[in-house]
Amino acid sequence: MADVARLAGVSKATASRALGNYGAVSETVRERVATAARELDYRPNELARSMNTGRSMSIGVVVGDIENGYFGLAMRGITDTARRAGYDVVLANTSESVEAEIDAVKVLLDKRVDGLIISPASAYETQHLHDARDTGRPIVLLDRRLPGLDVPSVEVDIAPAARAATTALIESGHRRIAFISALTTDGPEFTGLPLGVSSVTDRLEGMLQALGAAGLDVSADLIRFGAVSRETTRQIVRQLFELPDPPTAVLASDSVIALDVLLALRERGLTVPDEVSFVAFDDFSWAELIDPPLTIVSQPVHQVGVTAAEVLLLMLQGGRPATQRHTLVADLVNRGSTGRPRLSARAARPQDAG
Template sequence: MVTIYDIAAQAGVSAMTVSRVINNTGKISDKTRAKVQRVMDELNYVPNHMARSLVLQQSKLLFLLITDITNPFYTTLARGAEDAAKKSGYRLLFGNSDESSQKEKDYIDTILSTRADGVLIAPASDSSLPHLESLRRHNVPFVLLDREVPGMGSDVVLGDTKEGARKLVDHLISLGHRRIALINGLPTISSARLRLEGFREALKLGDLAYDEQYVLESAFEPKSDLSDIESWLDSMDPAPTAIVAGNNVLAVEVIRTLHARGLRVPDDLSVVGFDDLGPYSEIDPFLTVIAQQAYQFGYLGMQMLIERIEERGAAAQPWRRVVLPAELVVRRSVAKLPE
């Protein structure tokens, strides 16, 4: 293994000079810096970032923990987070909790053991509270994305998810729909609770009654077994004319179930949802959605996290809560019903 002493000997400088070049500290001439860098390149030297972090008390390593990397919303969010981290000279590691509290805890333990400078996290659910408390006890800054956790004050970047749900229902009502169903995330997730609130408020403003038979609570994740959706579709009487899906994954699952039954969207049933289906949805635009600013979630969240990290030791600033507006994107997954 190449050491700084090997580099110093070949470059004809002191080990302290090599250390200063690696850590970008101290006063060194451009000529000396270039000579040391050239020798490092020739010897294929890879800095020991763990040792460096012990000296500087900063690893320049950040962690992004999300709930489902296969969801295009989080994929785009991750791109924004990575771009912001790289711009500020940080490296970024990724983790995927799969909406699992235990898996999230395992990642938090790993984050603490790697001495990461901070964490950008979309919490699995309200049960994430002790995991966040663990980060705070160890003085690891974090910023929440997309979801809040009751009892935990922190910086957070959210979408205006309640207003988004109202817009979807208003759009359906404007096209003549009166029996509107909702397949949503579990009530232990803050964004799912807000979407249900927006759904109910829009029904009330549209003089439509809320009926629990038209609401199904399901995990915000892909399923191999669609039996709960099938049972729900069979149980509603009378059948709905439109379904609001709490995220893009659930929208796809509903459409898969309908197609398996020989039903067409929107001819037989209209479907709308939250978040787009990825960058290639433009090729055959189909699903009417509330499009959230996924890239900005990641980029702004990362900027807030880095600011917290670099402000450590200064007077604590108030928690910041950013709510990003969402846009209704109308496509062809909703049929207009006769008056």
């Protein structure tokens, strides 16, 4: 800074104000300082700048699983929007662990991020998020909402599309429809709504609405949680298709689970849709490339990220969002992975291999 000030012919304090965009500095002096900084290839000490201005020009983002294409695409929307506004983005991945989320939020606050975008791992353990809000940093929830935490959320209204997907299966003759999720906050099997993650609650709510409208009972043995790896998903698929009355259709809660379920079905020798109909939540690059192309519930994921960043930037500028809950629309895209139930008897038998 001293070198920049000397070259520009101003005091160090004036150079600091000019480069930090705070305080009173004429445009002529500001341009002279900027020219000197470019000539010297000067880069400011961001920590020192944040101490002076109270702003780090950075936002923290906490997501559950960056391997999940949903969060990857949402991050693209966040970073594109933040960068245009002059903000850097610091990402933390929690693997849907509350403990990791608590640590991530603490680290980001210690790094003096100006605001946070968080996809909370659980609605049951949220004190750290209340504490973060009490620091005065703006917080926006991504993909999920938390009862009792008065901060904006940006989500997809996915229950209607889940209901439409389930209704289409019922109209095709399916009565045993399975749902598989990576959710870990509510035990391995379904015991009722709401759940610890609102986005999973919404998916199941739409499914249960369709079953109820058709006069069908909810089969708790077909709703399975804990599909957190290829092996656990394989075990869940094995358990489902060794039931006395196995499912004839499967709904996969996200793109990672969708791939693992398809692999597990293939290992059991079950074909889609001849023997099992299949619907996945989220669109992904390979969904149209496999044979048959997958029927999916498509979400405007990139726009979710853009909207979350826009809401946070508005709050950083002192504005107030028009609503606390911002919702976008999901659509059912019918392709070739669903049909009438034709489950063969071998689906219910344990396989010799695997």
